Amino acid sequence: MMAGGFALAIALAPAVAIVLILLTRRAAVAEGLNLVASAIVFPAAILLLVAVRGGPQVYWHGYIILDGLGAWSVLCAAVVYLLASIYAVGYMRLLDEPRRLSRFYALFAGFALTTLVGPLMNSAGVYWIAIELTTLVSTFLVAFEHAPESIEAAWKYIIVVSGGISLALLGTVLFYWAGSLVFGPSYAMTWAALRDAAPRANHALLLLAFLLVLIGYGTKVGLAPMHTWLPDAHSEGPAPVSALLSGALLNTAMVGIVRYLAVVDAAGIGALPRAVLVVLGAVSLLVAALFIVRQRGIKRLMAYSSVEHMGVIALGFGFGGPLGIAGALYHMLNHSLNKSLMFFGAGSAMRSYGTKNIGGIRMVARRFPAFGALWLAGAVAITGAPPFGLFASELTILRAGMRSSAVWAALLMAVLLIVIFIGFLNHFRIMYFEPAAADRVPSGQISLWCVVPMWGALLPLLALGLWWPDVLWSYFATIAHALGGTVALAGAAP
Amino acid sequence: MLAAHLDPLAASLFSLMAIASLLLAFIMLGSRWIRHYLYAFAAESWLIAALSAAVGYYGNYPELYLIAILTFLFRGLFLPYLIFRIIHRLNIAREVHVILQASSSLVIGAMAVVFALTVAARIGAELGLSGTIVVLALTVMLSMKLIGFLMLTVRHEAISQILGLLVLENGIFLGAQILVPGMPLLVEIVILFDLLIVVACFGLLVQYLQTHVGTTSSLALRRLVG
Numbered sequence: 001m002m003a004g005g006f007a008l009a010i011a012l013a014p015a016v017a018i019v020l021i022l023l024t025r026r027a028a029v030a031e032g033l034n035l036v037a038s039a040i041v042f043p044a045a046i047l048l049l050v051a052v053r054g055g056p057q058v059y060w061h062g063y064i065i066l067d068g069l070g071a072w073s074v075l076c077a078a079v080v081y082l083l084a085s086i087y088a089v090g091y092m093r094l095l096d097e098p099r100r101l102s103r104f105y106a107l108f109a110g111f112a113l114t115t116l117v118g119p120l121m122n123s124a125g126v127y128w129i130a131i132e133l134t135t136l137v138s139t140f141l142v143a144f145e146h147a148p149e150s151i152e153a154a155w156k157y158i159i160v161v162s163g164g165i166s167l168a169l170l171g172t173v174l175f176y177w178a179g180s181l182v183f184g185p186s187y188a189m190t191w192a193a194l195r196d197a198a199p200r201a202n203h204a205l206l207l208l209a210f211l212l213v214l215i216g217y218g219t220k221v222g223l224a225p226m227h228t229w230l231p232d233a234h235s236e237g238p239a240p241v242s243a244l245l246s247g248a249l250l251n252t253a254m255v256g257i258v259r260y261l262a263v264v265d266a267a268g269i270g271a272l273p274r275a276v277l278v279v280l281g282a283v284s285l286l287v288a289a290l291f292i293v294r295q296r297g298i299k300r301l302m303a304y305s306s307v308e309h310m311g312v313i314a315l316g317f318g319f320g321g322p323l324g325i326a327g328a329l330y331h332m333l334n335h336s337l338n339k340s341l342m343f344f345g346a347g348s349a350m351r352s353y354g355t356k357n358i359g360g361i362r363m364v365a366r367r368f369p370a371f372g373a374l375w376l377a378g379a380v381a382i383t384g385a386p387p388f389g390l391f392a393s394e395l396t397i398l399r400a401g402m403r404s405s406a407v408w409a410a411l412l413m414a415v416l417l418i419v420i421f422i423g424f425l426n427h428f429r430i431m432y433f434e435p436a437a438a439d440r441v442p443s444g445q446i447s448l449w450c451v452v453p454m455w456g457a458l459l460p461l462l463a464l465g466l467w468w469p470d471v472l473w474s475y476f477a478t479i480a481h482a483l484g485g486t487v488a489l490a491g492a493a494p
Numbered sequence: 495m496l497a498a499h500l501d502p503l504a505a506s507l508f509s510l511m512a513i514a515s516l517l518l519a520f521i522m523l524g525s526r527w528i529r530h531y532l533y534a535f536a537a538e539s540w541l542i543a544a545l546s547a548a549v550g551y552y553g554n555y556p557e558l559y560l561i562a563i564l565t566f567l568f569r570g571l572f573l574p575y576l577i578f579r580i581i582h583r584l585n586i587a588r589e590v591h592v593i594l595q596a597s598s599s600l601v602i603g604a605m606a607v608v609f610a611l612t613v614a615a616r617i618g619a620e621l622g623l624s625g626t627i628v629v630l631a632l633t634v635m636l637s638m639k640l641i642g643f644l645m646l647t648v649r650h651e652a653i654s655q656i657l658g659l660l661v662l663e664n665g666i667f668l669g670a671q672i673l674v675p676g677m678p679l680l681v682e683i684v685i686l687f688d689l690l691i692v693v694a695c696f697g698l699l700v701q702y703l704q705t706h707v708g709t710t711s712s713l714a715l716r717r718l719v720g
Contacts, residue, residue, distance in 0.1 A: 125677075136692070143702060151702045152715045159655055159712075162692065163646055166662040170639060173666060177673045181621070185496065185676030204620040208613070232718045 003051035003066045004059045006044045007120060010074060013040040014113040018106050027101035031089050034105040038078075038085040041116065045071070045078035053475065056482065058122060062188055065122035068479040072329055073119040073255045076336040080247035081112040083340045083453040087347075088240035090449025094351050095145070095238070104144060108240070111137045115248045119255040122190045124172050127256055128165070131220060134249055135161050142237040142245075153229075153236035160229040161219055168216025168256075174209035175263070178202060191259050198267035210264050210273050213257070214280070220253035223280045223314055224287035227307045231291075234303035235356070239347025242299060246306045246343065247336035254310070254332070258317055258483065265484040270320075277318035278409045284311030285416040293423035297356050298346045301427060302339065305382055308420055309335045309390075315413055316397040319404045325483065326476035327396030334389035334464060338382045341457035345375035348450050349431075352442040358427055362436035371446050372432065374454050379428045381461055383421040389464035496553040496675055504552040505627050508672060511545045512627075512634045515668055516607070519641045519661055523603045524596045528581055531657045532574055535664075539569035542668050555675050565667070569689065573660070576693050580700055581653060584710060591713060594648040603641050610636035627672060635669025638662070652710040656696045663689065 017037035021030040049071045056067035088108065092101060114137055118130035135158060143154035176189050179197035187193055198206060219226040234242045257277070264273045288308035295301040309331065316328025348371065353361045364372040381388035394417065401410025500508070518538040522531045543566035550558030594602075614632035618624045642662035646655055670677060700710055 146702070149717050152717055154702075155652075155712070155715060156718075158696075159646070159659070162659050163643065163662065166642075166659070166666065167639075169663070170635070170666050170669075173670045173674060173677070176677055180674055180676065185674070187676075189677075202617075202620050205617055208617065236718070 006048040009044040013037040014109040021106045027098045030102040030105035038082040042082040045075045070119040077248035084240040084243045086453040090447040118252040141241040150236040153232035157229045157233040164219025171209045171212030195266040217256045224284040231303040235299035243340040243343040262483045281311040281314030319400040322480045324400035325480040331393035337457045341378040365432040536574040606640035607637040631672040638665025650712040
């Protein structure tokens with residue numbers, strides 16, 4: 001019963017905050033309410049993680065499932081929500097639109113709510129609805145600044161993602177149909193039911209349905225070549241929204257792919273789906289590497305880095321096995337922390353220098369020594385350099401890849417990660433140490449509200465890199481077991 | 495399952511409705527007048543509502559009557575009315591710049607149907623259901639999906655893109671009625687409401703697009719590249 005209470009707290013805190021914000025409509029109150037909600041959600045997410053260690057629990061007539069995978073994804077989202085809410089206090093005041101601020105916070109809490117509850121849906125159909133709702137709410141956040149660019153980004157976002165998501169709906173219907181040939185016309189379409197039906201269902205139909213679902217939710221995850229909305233939406237929304245999109249939303253959609261992967265694994269036809277997932281992951285890395293090297297916009301740089309890391313996570317789940325799954329799950333949390341840090345830094349730099357172009361940001365090291373050092377540490381971390389958490393998780397995924405039959409993907413991943421390391425840090429070298437052509441003097445100081453969450457992201461990241469707790473290993477092993485044990489890409493039996 | 499052993503009259507009725515909706519999708523594909531798209535979409539929704547009622551009658555699924563009424567009201571009347579108002583306010587009658595001539599898009603649409611038929615026939619054979627209405631339902635479902643994507647690609651008026659998305663969902667609706675009439679009611683009701691929200695969103699966005707970008711054509715959206 002404990003787990004149910006925590007899940008309720010996670011859902012109710014933002015919901016109550018939204019209602020109160022809409023009732024009061026005062027910027028200062030909205031700020032505080034949102035912050036309080038995120039401060040409640042974060043400890044509840046940790047407690048939820050502890051409470052579900054005994055095994056999955058089902059609530060509310062079977063519509064809600066509290067299991068390891070869902071709780072982990074909720075934790076990733078809750079971390080980003082907390083950090084982004086703190087950052088938003090400092091950042092949104094700079095926009096100087098106090099009247100619209102309460103609307104922003106209501107939408108922001110709503111967006112967090114949909115990403116938090118999405119992974120806990122036990123019905124494949126309701127999960128689809130939750131993902132669609134995240135799109136609807138976040139569109140308005142992307143368009144919040146009302147600049148022509150943000151509206152263009154929002155439009156592309158909603159069209160591309162709705163189109164992609166409709167493929168996932170088609171796949172969901174086909175999965176249900178495949179199950180109905182086993183169970184009879186009406187049954188509750190829970191993940192467990194789909195997995196029970198899978199061994200007796202038609203394999204060609206399951207494959208078709210899975211590929212549709214993979215393309216559909218893959219659009220939402222931002223796997224190339226369906227990533228086209230991602231750089232626009234992530235670069236044009238306000239910085240706290242970018243952090244939430246990148247650190248929380250993408251993971252929420254990835255959970256769906258992983259759950260469906262467990263279904264096809266149960267049918268014993270996981271080889272082709274895994275191969276497709278690995279190829280999509282590798283293509284994402286390739287596309288990201290190409291666009292990172294020649295990038296001109298600072299936030300677009302971060303957005304392509306998200307495409308890269310979603311590719312890495314897809315590779316981890318694609319390689320499969322306890323090692324691949326553990327690496328991918330660990331990478332989710334590390335990426336959520338690190339990408340928040342990067343977007344916070346990019347947002348502050350953008351506001352201080354008054355430009356989105358890398359070309360306009362110069363001499364960060366001299367102008368903002370403390371903030372600059374923090375952001376630079378984050379940049380080193382996001383390229384996968386030790387001693388930060390992403391190094392540990394990327395290395396684990398590489399090891400899983402070397403053991404699988406898709407060694408080519410692991411080698412390609414290693415090469416592309418090096419290319420990205422050089423390309424990404426080169427941009428930072430230019431921003432930090434190259435003298436400005438035209439002397440553009442950044443204005444003002446960076447507020448404490450904006451710097452504190454960056455510390456809040458960097459310190460855990462460092463800790464996770466230096467020490468991978470045994471508790472987490474066994475936790476990941478439980479999740480891997482629940483997802484179908486040791487099924488991995490052919491030839492990978494450990 | 496219902497679709498596998500239907501009496502001949504019901505089977506031919508369902509087939510007729512499915513094929514008629516596919517034809518309406520082709521009308522949307524072949525016309526350049528936005529108003530035609532809208533009428534074709536409304537007619538398609540009415541057909542799907544009628545199909546829901548028919549499946550409910552022959553298969554004994556009373557809850558499908560409710561879905562039929564909801565589909566008719568929301569997708570058949572309310573959505574077209576909202577879009578009609580937007581068209582009226584924006585004062586656009588047709589696609590000005592054509593990426594692909596109507597005739598070429600019709601040919602591509604026909605090829606899409608052939609592809610869908612191949613996939614559907616393969617799945618039907620796998621399930622031992624060749625020659626039943628299942629193959630037809632799958633064909634129509636997949637080809638309406640492909641035609642919807644084709645419309646999204648070659649049309650660039652904001653309204654056409656909204657309608658393209660709605661055609662995508664209409665295909666799924668139609669197929670789901672025949673293939674899985676027993677799918678939990680909750681899902682289908684929420685999908686109806688979900689669509690309403692989509693249109694509300696789009697209405698807002700179209701307004702934003704015009705006031706801030708100055709046009710509702712996606713051809714003008716080319717600031718964000720690279």
